[in-house]
Structure formats: C-alpha cells, structure tokens
Amino acid sequence: MKSGETMEAVAVKPTTGAITARRSYESSLSARGEPFLWGLGGALGFGVLLVVGFLVLVFWNGITTFWPKPIEVVTLLSGELVAGEPTRREAFKVGPERLASLPEAAKARIIADDHIARRVLLRTGNFDLYNDDYRWIEDYKIEKVETPSNLFFIERQEWGAFVGRIKSLSKDGAVISGDELTYAFLSSEQQEARQRFRAIKAIEKGEIGEVNFELNQERLKIRKAVLQHGEGAPETKRVEAEVEQAALAMKVRFEALALKSQEIKSQDSKILVTLADITGTEKVTPLSQIVRFYPANDLSLLDKVGIYLSRWSEFLTDDPREANTEGGVLPAIFGTFVMTLLMVVVVAPFGVVTALYLREYAKQGRLVSIVRISVNNLAGVPSIVYGVFGLGFFAYILGGSIDALFYPERLPNPTFGTGGLLWSALTLALLTVPVVIVATEEALAAVPKSMREGSLACGASKWQTIKNIVLPRAMPGIMTGLILAMARGAGEVAPLMLVGVVKLAPELPVDGFWPFVHLERSFMHLGFHIFDVGFQSRNSEAGKPMVFVTTLLLIALIALMNASAVIIRNRLKRKFMVGHF
C-alpha cells in the first residue's frame, strides 16, 4: 500500500442471527488487530526515538561544550569550599549503606523522595592540586551555592583548567596585584605572552625541526654509502667528509636558533602569574602557559559568544594538547581528509573499471554472476578483516620489500614497512571497492540499451560509445557510489587501528619537506581520536566533552558527504534528463 489513504478497519454493525452476529463481532475486533498494530507502531516509534534521541544527544552535547558556563562555589555542610563549572546534573539512587551514614534530616528527605537524590558534577579543574578534574557533589551535602564575581576559569597549556582567582602578576620582578591588576591589563599581557609562546614553538618545532630533519638525512647518506661501498671505502670516506661539512654548517644554524629561543624563553620566564584556588592554595605559573582565561561569572552575552567562537576556532585550527583531551583536532581533520581523498583516488578508477568490465566487456554467464555475488558478499566482510589483510600484505610484505629495495639505510627502522597513510588508503580502498562496483554497475545498467545501440550504429567504436554515451549518463550513479564510499571510509576506524592510525602524530603527512606528501607517515584520524580520547586518556570524564565535539564533527562530515551525494545525483540527473529523447 503505497498511497496516502489510511486504512483503519472499524467494527461493523452486526447482522441478524445470533450465531453469525457473535462471530462477526469477534472477528471484526480481532481482525482489526489493534493491539498488534500498536505494537508495530510502537516498534517503529521506538526506532525513530532511538535515532532522534541519539542525534539530539550528540548534537546538544557537541554544540554546548564550548559555551562558557558560570563557576559555582559550593559550601558544603562540612564547611568545605568547592568551586567549579557544573557540567551535569542527575538523579541517582541512594544505596542502603550510604543512606544509613547520612544525618537524619537528609535521610528523611531522601526516603520521602523514593530513595532518589540529586547530584551535580562540578568541573573543579586544578588537577595539579586535587589530582582530579571532576567532583560529584550530592545535594544533601550542600549548604549553599553562590556564583561570586571575579572568579576565573583559566585554560592552561598543561595540567588542564584552573578554577580560582588571579592573585598577582610578577613582571620582571615587579609585582602587580590588587586594583592595578585589571582584566584588560591581564588580557594584553597574556596576548603578548602567547605570542612569545608561539614564537618559541615556531623556532623549536619549525626551524630546529627542519635542521634536525636535514641532519638526519645527512646521517642516512653515510649509512647508505656504507651499505653500498662498505666501510672505509674511498667513496664512503668522501661521503663522510661531505656530510661532516654539512653537519658543521647545520650545527652553526642550530646554535643560532637555540640561542634565539633561549632568549625568548628567559624573557618569558620573568612574567609569572600567581593563581589561587577557592581555598587560597596558590600556584605560580608563567603567563604564557595560559591559553585562555575569563571571569566566568562576570561575562556579558557578547563575551560568552566571543569565548565560544574562539574555542571553536581553536578546536578546528589547532594542535591537541593535554593528551588530546583539549585543544584542537586539526591534525585529525587533516589526516581524515588526506586519507579519504587518497582512498577515492585509488578506489575510483579500479571500481569503475571493474564495473565496466563486468557490465560492458565480460561475457554474461555463470562466471560473471559468481563474481557479482562475491562482490556483493565482500561488501559484507567485516572491516577488521581488511585491516588484517592490509597489515599483513600491504605494510609487512609490500612495505617490507619497498624498504629493502629503496630505504636499506634506514633499516631496521621501517619506512614503508609499517602502518602508514598509503597503506590505510589502500586498505580502505579495498574495503569500499564493492560499494563503488555495485553503484557503478547499477548506474551502467540504467543507461538504456537503445542509446548504446544508436551510438554503435552511427559507427562509433565501443570505447567511444562508453566514453561519450554510457559514462556521462552513468556519472550520477558513479558519483553517488564514490561519495557513499567516502562516507563509509571516513567513518571506519577498526582497520585503521591496524594499518597506520596513531593517537598523536608528530608530523602531518603533508609538509614542506620533499617529497611534500609523505605517504609512509602515520596519521591522526577523527574516528580514532574519539576512541583514543574516550578510552585511553587518564580520565574519561575529562575527555568526554572533547569526544562529543569530535563526534559531532565526524557525524557532520559524514552527513555532509551523504547529503552532497544526494545533491550531485539530483543535479546530474536533471542535466541528463533534458538530453533524453
């Protein structure tokens, strides 16, 4: 029943005759099957609720993570002071043992409330002081809750967030505190400090990294020469001399850079800020270590939007810090993107060529139908199996051979002989090739035979027909297949865990050193980032907000791909629909 009319059976009026009437009543109500219908509808409704609930959960958590929240200062009944961002509130069941240990008033209230109490999860930060980032506060322990002004939420380069007050700033020996220490002044000082921090990083990672890289290349030259000519051979000696010369020059460069960075560092170390938590415990840290800070309870809406946006921009454009639980995910976005692109470059020609072969060239018979079944079947093979194959064949056998042939000087350190970008892309290409084949075949089958025959009758060759008639018309289907393959590839994590994804890649797979695209490097991936931060970090609670945002990003990316598949299909369809006669 495709149409829109709704089918609702209703009990019909009884006809005369006692026995027939009874039958008819009985059958009419049970024939309606109302309880069953509600069961079916309930199942569908439940399924829809699951999906919607899931999306809402991810979307809401992802979207609100970066919104600055106020800092609550909670005074406990015991007199203890706790300050933190409330992140989550929930009801929970109070066990009998815990209930017994409570004071009478609280006990009575909880019992009256069906043994349910409420609690709030405060992000207290200050991991270096408390050894914990989060703390549950039960409502029966609370005496009062306040949101005093002048409390700062401070994001640091290391140790996570700090919640507390800024006591003083010591600049070149002079201590600034009290009223002089305005937010504007602190902000401008912090901006400067961050600039210095970035300058140091640029020198240490960028320029010194460059020197180290070149130095390493030179050292490898010696190894290569030794392997080629043997130790002590005249050629080796010559290479050694050359390398020594180059190394000397590099050392000079290195020392100059080191001096420069040292200079900035010493300047940096003179500007210190003294922080104090809510109980007054002080902590001195270089100002440049502070990534962002704001008076959480004194923010206007505009300030909040500003912080929110700046956090998003950091997330999208920066490197991760704090074991991936904070900072950005740029390397992961980049890795996912490059890997998926590379995968498409591999999978597109092979998938299309295979489909062309199966549909246009191979003799349709038993063999082709078996091949078709197995291709369909392969679409259902678990992704981890492809990962196993990728590791065993691509990385160890192919990569091992490449190493032995082209990079003997780097052995036993593997170059291609371990997981990497290329092998990941190839593995995923293998994984997604059935998707492309099936989609392309369907698209080819949809091109009317008459068009092919018309072209051939006009004297075009087979290839000309395929190139000019068949492929353009099948293009929407092929594109859809490719984009769906991309969507599948981008979301796949399990095989990548075996063939080259790492939790923290020191270098991007694309950079300024020749040959610019480093196919052998391992890389970061959004999906693996979710796994890693959610499961391998010191505190899964601390990583959770980040995981939600990354999840949102990944889902958005995949939804975008799926949506664009639909749009491209529709647009190309329209284009070729016009051409029909």
Place this chain on the structure above:
Amino acid sequence: MNAPPSSKPKAGPILPLKRDKSTKTLVLLTDKIADWTITIGGLFVILAVAGIMIFLVQVVVPLFTGAELKSRTEFTLPPASAPSLAHQIDEFHTVLAEIGSDGAVKLSHVGTGKSLGGLDPLFDQPATAYGASFDGEEMIFGFADGTVRFARLRLSSLILPESELPEGLTQLNDRDMTDGKIVYSKVSGHQIRKTSFSFSADEPQAVAPPGIGVVDIDYRVGGTDERPVKAFVIRDTEGVVHLNLAETRTNMMTQKTTTDVTEVSLPGLPQGFVTASLLVNDRGDQVYVAGTDGTVYRYDARSIQSPVLAETFDLVSGQAKLTGLSYLIGEQSLVVTDDQGSVDVFFRLPAIETGGSDNFTLVKTHSLEKQKAAIVALVPSQRNKMFLSADKDGHLWLRHSTSEQTLLKLSLPEGSAPLAGLTMAPRADGVLAITEDRKAILWRFDAPHPETTFNSLFSKVWYEGYEAPSYTWQSSSGTDSFEPKLSLIPLVFGTLKATVYSLLFAVPIALMGAIYTSEFVHFKVRAVVKPGMEMMASLPSVVLGFIAALVMAPLVETWLAAVFLGFVMVPLCLLIAAYLWQLVPGPVVRRLGGVAKFLFIFVVLGIGFQMSFLLSGPFEALFFAGDMKLWANGTLGSDVPFLTLIVWPLSFFLVELALSRLEEAGILRLMPQGHDLKAGLLSFLRWGAVVMASGLLAWVMAGLLTSLGVEARGGVVDTYVQRNTLVVGFAMGFAVIPLIYTLAEDALNAVPEHLRAASLACGATPWQTSISVILPAAVSGVFAAVMVGMGRAVGETMIVVMAAGNTALIDWNIFNGLRALSANIAVELPEAVKDDTLYRVLFLAALTLFAMTFLVNTMAEIIRQRFRKKSVAL
C-alpha cells in the same frame, strides 16, 4: 559526441567523389587500449579480492604444518678417552662440547667433526653420576668416594665487525673458520661471530659418608642472582636419597658471601629400591624419586628440615618399566617414558580430598603418540614445551606436550650403533645425536608453531596448572615460561553472544517497524522516516561504541531496574492504549488514523518510559529484593518473582488458548458483543482479566519451577559488571536496526500491489492483509534482511572493543562482558610480532570471521535471489 574529425565542410564538389570509409587508426588503437586496460583492470580487482582470502590462508597454514626439516649433516667425531656424560651445542650449531666422565672437555666442530681442542681431564677419578640444570650450563658430578663437584660450562657467541678477523685461519666449511680453538663464522652484514667456551669446576665436596658412593644425581639452580639456591638430590650406593639445598647469600655491606647448606635424607623409601630417575625443582621443594617399576615417590620439601612423602604414584601402566622422567620448561609438567614406547605427561594438580598429604596429586593429562620400542632418551627444549624422545631402534620423535602432536620423526641410519648422546640446540631448532661409534648427525629443523594444531585452537586443551581441559584465550603474560593459551572458541562464542543479544533487541524492532512503515503509516511519515533510518546506517560505529560505553553503560547501571521494567512497561502501555483506542468511535478513528495515530504512539511511548522510570523503585523492591545488581549476584532475594515475569507471556498464551477453546465449545461467553463501544469495553475487560489470571498462573508456575530446582540466576542472569552484553546488545542493535529495517521494508514494499488490492477487496482488514498476505510473500526477503544484519553484527568491531569489557569468557550471562573475534584482533594484532604464533592465530581469527560472515551473506544472497524469482512469478 565526437564526430569524425573530417566533418568540417569544405568548399568543393557538393558530393565528395571519394570518402574515406575506414576507421581512423587512432580510434582503433584507443579502442584496443581501452579494451585491454578495462579487461586487465577488471580481472585484477577480481583477483585482488580472491587474493585477500588466499593471503589470509597462506599466513595461517604454517600453524598446522608442524616442523620442517631443513638439513641433515652427518660427520664423525674424534675418538674420546672416556665415555662422555654431557653434550652441549651452541645456539648456532657451531661447536659441540662433550664432557667425559674423567672431567675432560672435548670440543669439536659441528658439521665436520674437526677437533677444536678442549681441556685435559680434571678429575682424578671417573664420575659415577652426573646432573645438570635445565639449560645444561650448571652441572654436578658425583663420585664413588661420596663427593660431588660443581661445574659450569658456557658456550658463548660474540658478534664482531669483519675487520677484526684474525689472520691465518683454517677454513672448516663455507661458513666457519678456526684458529684451532675458536670458531669464527661469517654472518650477514659484513660481520663475524666468534664462538668460544669456558669451563670451570669447584673443589670436591663431601656429601655422603666415606665409603659410600654417589649413584644418581639431579641438580637445579634457582633463586635470584643475588641469592642463588642450589638444590640437588643424590642417591648413594646404600640406596638412601639425600636432598641438599645450598643457599648463597651476599652481604650487601661487606660483600662477603656465605653459603648455608642443608642436607636431609628422604624418608619412606623401601629397602632395595632401585631408582630410575631423580628429579628436583629449582626451588628445591619438590622431589621425585622414581623407581624402574614406575612408582614415583613425591616429596614435599617446602620445609627443608623435614621433607614429607606426599604421595606414591604409579606412573606407568602394567608391567612396563619406567625409562625416563623429566620436567618440561617451567617445571610444572612431568614427562614420563617407558620401555613400551609410551610417552605421557603428568601435572601436579590440587586435590583436596583425594590427593597426597600436601593436597596435591599427579594427574596424567596428555598421552602422546606411542613409539614402537623402548624409549631410551628424553631431551626437553629450553624454549617451549617441546621435547625429543628417542627409542631403542634409533627413532627420534620431536613432540609438543600441550598440543600432543608429533612434530618431526627422525631416525638414525639403518644399522648404526646405539645412541650415546642426544642434545637439542638452545633455540630448539636443531638436534644432535651421537652414536657409540662416534658418528654424529645434526638435524636442523624449523618448528615455529609447535603449540598449535587444529585441536588446540578449537577443542578443549589441558593447559599446565589447569584442573581440567578448557577453552581458554590468554595470549600474553608477564612471566617467561608462560604458555600462551590460544583457543578461538571463547572468541567465537563472544562474537555469537554479542550477535544473539543484539539481534534479540534489533530484529523485533526493525521488522515490526518495517511492517508498520510499509503497510500502515501515512506516506508523508514514511517519506521522512525511511531516508532518516537509511542515513543512520552509515553512522560510524566508533560513535555508537563511545555512546554505549561512556553514556549508556553508567546510565544502565544506575537505572538497571528501570531499563528492565521498560521492557515490560512500554509494551504494556501500548497494549492498554490499543484497547482504549478500540473504544473510540469509528468516524473519529477514521479521521485520526494517519499521522495523528502515529503521534499518539509517541505519546504512549513517552508515558511508558516515564512510568518505567517512576515505578522502578517499587518494581525493584517487589521483584529483585530492592537491589537488582545484588539480586543478580545471587546474594539476596528469591527467584520466584523474576521467573513469574519470564513465564508470564507463556501463561498468557495458555490462558488465552484455554479461553478460546471454552468459548468455541459454548461453555463460556466472554466474547465482546454489542455496538462499538460495548464491544471495545468488553474486549478491554476480557484482556485485563486474562492478564490478571495469567499473572496468577505464572506466579504459581514460577513457584513450582523454583521448587523443582529451576534457577533464574546463574545462566542468562548473573553477576553484573559495568561493561556488559546488555549495553553491547543495545549499541549493536542500534547499529543493525537501520540495516534490517531498510532491507525488510524494501522487501515488503516489493510485494506486488495487486496482492494487496485483492486481499482488501475480499474484505480482509489491513492487519489481516499484511500478516497473512504481504508478510508470507515477502518472508524470504525479510529473512535475508535479518541475515545481512547478522553479518554486520558478527563483524562489528568498535562497539565491542569499547563497550564489551573484552573478557574472554564462555557464559551466556547478559550482565557480563565478552571478547569478540573482531575486538580481539583490533586489540592484539598491533602488538603481535610478525610471523609469530599469535600473529598467525589472529589471522586465523580474521579468517574465521571472514568465513562466518561469508556464510551468512551467501545464505542471504541465495535467499534473496530466490525471493526475487518468486516475486517475479507473483
């Protein structure tokens, strides 16, 4: 479309006189090239796909091949002055060291037999007994005057650059050179290996009264490097067995070493007992004294002052004579050989009631393939649980204890002299046999995976220290002598368990949802719901895993009773709503039947959830003694309420059946009668009554079952852990619901419209049409959808890695974790060493997974094709 290039109109005659009708070569050429490229490319991809399978198989095959003989070298050794007691070869099969009973060390080159010197006789009298530690480096010699001497022999290798090769060496073979004493071997990378030896012996120590000699001896060195413990047992000529324990301590401050020697004779041995073998472990607290008749006296010497005879045990069957007794590596397994050729392995296992005085007893755990003649020599490997047994006829069998397989069968040439010495290379890759006429044979072999056979991977295996054969997966541990336990059964079970529970959750929801979407829902709703569900199918599973493990698992743990109640409450609410809906007058039903009804369903679902949440406290108190987790552990509460819940649907069905029979027979009149409202009301009341009655019946039945000994806990419901199958079932169900739903909906939708129309025209209601016309027509397609969903669930990785707890157990407990094949591969393969046993076993796991999904998918494909044919026929 490209027109022929010469189509530009030119000035000239209107009708060209001559026109080139042949196709351009370029066109032909491109056509040919395209032809070839596409054919080759297409075949290549198809081959690549087949290649995956072939590659996996090729990696896995070595697991089952046993050992491979690589070479066999025969050579003659220089004559010896005295019979040699000990033989040792180095790791690279370069040098053989023999120690004679006169204390002379003779070195010869392995391969050529050329003498490499050695040391002159050291002892002034011939040794009467010899014992050595497990690696053969620490030795002890016993003499007829009741003294013993400790000695150490070490063959060591050193890698040097080629430039340090001394001058004037004699070539031995194409690898080795010698200066007469030290052997230099060429190794890859322009390097050489220098093999040399060292030997030292301590002064004689008296351990028996003068005049009484030492007949038999066994020796172990244990303890730490700072506090070595030397344990040795001797049997003297009087037949008395002594246990000696020498503990050497080094004072940290003064660097002085003191040695405490404890000597005690073992009690309880009968007069005239003839020992065949003595055995002591490296802590010196277990001693075995075995007689030739197979009786072993096992001593518990944990208190060295007073060793206790723990038990006597007959190791060989019948009249057979014991010929060899040896530990395997780890000193847990005992290998016993006899003169009938049988080779058995015994474990010392705890047995509280039946065991010896230390509550342990020996148990025969492995019976290995029998040899034809008496076993004369037994050599354990220093690497793993392999050992070599040689029989009187010169057959040498390489075996593995745990897997019970014979890896390699070697034999001495026909008519050679009896075996005089047998030794296995330290890396367990070579065997050297020496016959009494000074002929030697070196077999080099490769046994990379001796512990795996088809049985060891898929059947129960009796591992060392286990009380019974078991399916166990435990691939790594801290200690060296640890034996990896690689049974794939727990993993396959884990995969199946996850699949079953997730399908139990997913299949009803997906199929019922699909039927409702295809048959009952408004087309506007369908246009939103269907694509939405399809989109969910491409959701990355890592996201689901994360939500399951970090959001759902704690939630389910806190609200376990509410979740459980939800399974009851939500359907109950839906049913009540359905009966209430029957009360609504016809015209209203017709007007609200479409979107509005679907929205009502959501409201009812919401009420159901809220009710489960609110009533979870009383529910828990009523059914699970107030705490469901404790109840599941079995610590409190009774099984009756829960069993009632389980048997309720059954009893409902029974009551309903009985009622309809009674009504049929005209005994009862409960069927609804009258107009719409009255009929609806009656049917509601009837249903309510049946629910009550069946509940009562269920309670009685549960009580009966409990008194019959049926338990609700211990099977499917048991101890609760946070990462459990319930959560995995939810998450994985969520992953497969969209897939099953979409495919099943497609199949239902593909049923031709005329069937539907015909059925409705005959007066069937939509419900009757869908259940007795549409569903039977589409059933194979629906079944295929379930199969595809199952295939996906079997191979799903990230969800099980993250949410399943990864404990390799075999139980159906829904509150416990599991370890699936896929998760196991993802977790362990990155750490596995290439070509290692674990690496190959993980490939086998992948192959198993591949086979499982291939089976399921092929079945689905075949069913689908049949369905297609059938629906064409309709």
